[in-house]
Amino acid sequence: MPPKKRVSKKKHAVKKKITKGGQAMASNPQRFTFPKGFAWGCATASYQIEGAWDEDGKGPSIWDTFAHILGNVVDGDNGDIVCDHYHRMEEDVKLMADLGMKNYRFSLSWPRMFPTGDVKNVNMKGVDFYDRLINELLKNGIEPLATLYHWDLPQALQDKYGGMLSKEFVKDFTAYSEKCFELFGDRVKQWITFNEPSCICVLGFGLGMHAPGRANNPGTEVYLSSHHLLLAHAYSVECYRKKFQKKQKGVIGITLNAEWWEPVSSHADDINASNRAMNFTLDFYAEPIWGGQGEYPKTMRDAAGSRLPAFSEKEKKLINGSSDFFGLNHYSTRAAGRPSATTALQCLPREIKSLWSGMGSAGKFFSAIKPMVNPFAASYFKDMDISPYPDPAGTEYTTMRWAIAPRGFRSLLNYIHNKYHPKGGIIITENGLASQEDTKEAMEADKDSIRIPFFKAYLREMHNAIAVDGCDVRGYYAWSFMDNFEWSFGNSKRFGLVRVDYDTLERTPKPVAHWYKGVMDNNTLLV
Numbered sequence: 001m002p003p004k005k006r007v008s009k010k011k012h013a014v015k016k017k018i019t020k021g022g023q024a025m026a027s028n029p030q031r032f033t034f035p036k037g038f039a040w041g042c043a044t045a046s047y048q049i050e051g052a053w054d055e056d057g058k059g060p061s062i063w064d065t066f067a068h069i070l071g072n073v074v075d076g077d078n079g080d081i082v083c084d085h086y087h088r089m090e091e092d093v094k095l096m097a098d099l100g101m102k103n104y105r106f107s108l109s110w111p112r113m114f115p116t117g118d119v120k121n122v123n124m125k126g127v128d129f130y131d132r133l134i135n136e137l138l139k140n141g142i143e144p145l146a147t148l149y150h151w152d153l154p155q156a157l158q159d160k161y162g163g164m165l166s167k168e169f170v171k172d173f174t175a176y177s178e179k180c181f182e183l184f185g186d187r188v189k190q191w192i193t194f195n196e197p198s199c200i201c202v203l204g205f206g207l208g209m210h211a212p213g214r215a216n217n218p219g220t221e222v223y224l225s226s227h228h229l230l231l232a233h234a235y236s237v238e239c240y241r242k243k244f245q246k247k248q249k250g251v252i253g254i255t256l257n258a259e260w261w262e263p264v265s266s267h268a269d270d271i272n273a274s275n276r277a278m279n280f281t282l283d284f285y286a287e288p289i290w291g292g293q294g295e296y297p298k299t300m301r302d303a304a305g306s307r308l309p310a311f312s313e314k315e316k317k318l319i320n321g322s323s324d325f326f327g328l329n330h331y332s333t334r335a336a337g338r339p340s341a342t343t344a345l346q347c348l349p350r351e352i353k354s355l356w357s358g359m360g361s362a363g364k365f366f367s368a369i370k371p372m373v374n375p376f377a378a379s380y381f382k383d384m385d386i387s388p389y390p391d392p393a394g395t396e397y398t399t400m401r402w403a404i405a406p407r408g409f410r411s412l413l414n415y416i417h418n419k420y421h422p423k424g425g426i427i428i429t430e431n432g433l434a435s436q437e438d439t440k441e442a443m444e445a446d447k448d449s450i451r452i453p454f455f456k457a458y459l460r461e462m463h464n465a466i467a468v469d470g471c472d473v474r475g476y477y478a479w480s481f482m483d484n485f486e487w488s489f490g491n492s493k494r495f496g497l498v499r500v501d502y503d504t505l506e507r508t509p510k511p512v513a514h515w516y517k518g519v520m521d522n523n524t525l526l527v
């Protein structure tokens, strides 16, 4: 057991359970059964696991380029090999089946199949890989859920017209998605267009922390890239619905990421700030799709003015209702309050300062915050106009420095359910944690006393949201099947249910994987 942390008893009852829960099961565990047909599984993404970055005709993606530049990723790690899933796919699917997976969410690498981004130029070896993966999954009784875009844009399209900054992206993405429906839609019945628009646009075009690494014009490029992304999503969904859905009988949607933002006090200004934080992160992408009007949140339109492009009447109709379910990735909770000079600079993901100082890339940090502190520069962060505040005393963190706050998960589910009532329900397409407690010795001793309590607490709150609050949640995918390339953090953060030894590439299920199998097999959580 790790040393006990300071936890204030009254305010953090749930957290107390986390530290004490451990492996030890109470003699009379409580049973929490999920709705019939609830979909359980796990998730990965192409660039994070596949490796084989330039093999068999694959073209480079913007993440290949970004990771190959020293100073962008911790320890100079990259996705060249990582888990080598490309060469070990059959073995990995077999392990998934052994671990009781019923559903598997993976992503398709656009440049592996279409090296220049153009669908007229197809790389059959890349197509063949996903063909085999899908067949292998089905053979093992695992239902595939395919994400079309999990961040690895063909570099060729970035070079050609600036990627998502250009409206040309919309038609290229739509054409790419159509090809995927054609190629795989006979077997893939669940599609996600984009994984986490907010990460793509805010981290990629606002902070430069993700590919394509831009931070110079966060007052325009965050909005422009988001706008094109949403249009690409809407046209792709229209294509699926018009040409494929009736015959293939699948569903298509999008996955948004969101922290739950809590007001730091009950003061009206702080409550207002926490609402703005929700608007600028989640509602930015959710309102156009589920808000009924096909429009961005009013707070955002007011703050950004003409820097936030407007949808035409035709586009509004197209985007409104363009998702058959609400895909949600959720990891943590933060506190927001009215802007204050001393906390303004914290309006960054919590981990970012440690990231850039740890890499000796202090320069990147300063260039990212420059537009925020320059009174003449426009910035998405200034438009948001809030300050994040420190977490409540006693908060525990994962190794990403994200607060462990399971109750925020329940609040977020209620927020989405009550605000949007998404048809097709909410599917948790990612939730999980990075923890360092994964040495072989610890695992052999079945000592994973951080991950299991984390999942227990989060699943418990998801059950509350469903059974007590009436939220319509239909599925849950743990992030991630195995340790993998954690973007700017490289291989240093381990999110896997399965451990990967990056020297030998050996896979070893962590204790949490066996525990999770029990939950999935019985559709029931024991606490």
Ligand code: GBH
Binding pocket: 045, 048, 195, 196, 199, 257, 259, 329, 331, 332, 333, 334, 348, 349, 350, 351, 402, 403, 430, 479, 486, 487, 495
């Ligand atoms: C997901 O993104 C990705 O889809 C996946 O590829 C990735 O490996 C996984 O999660 C784990 O990171 O400082 O509290 O404001 C994660 C989205 C965006 C979640 C930034 C945390 C900042 C936390 N993340 N956010 S906070």
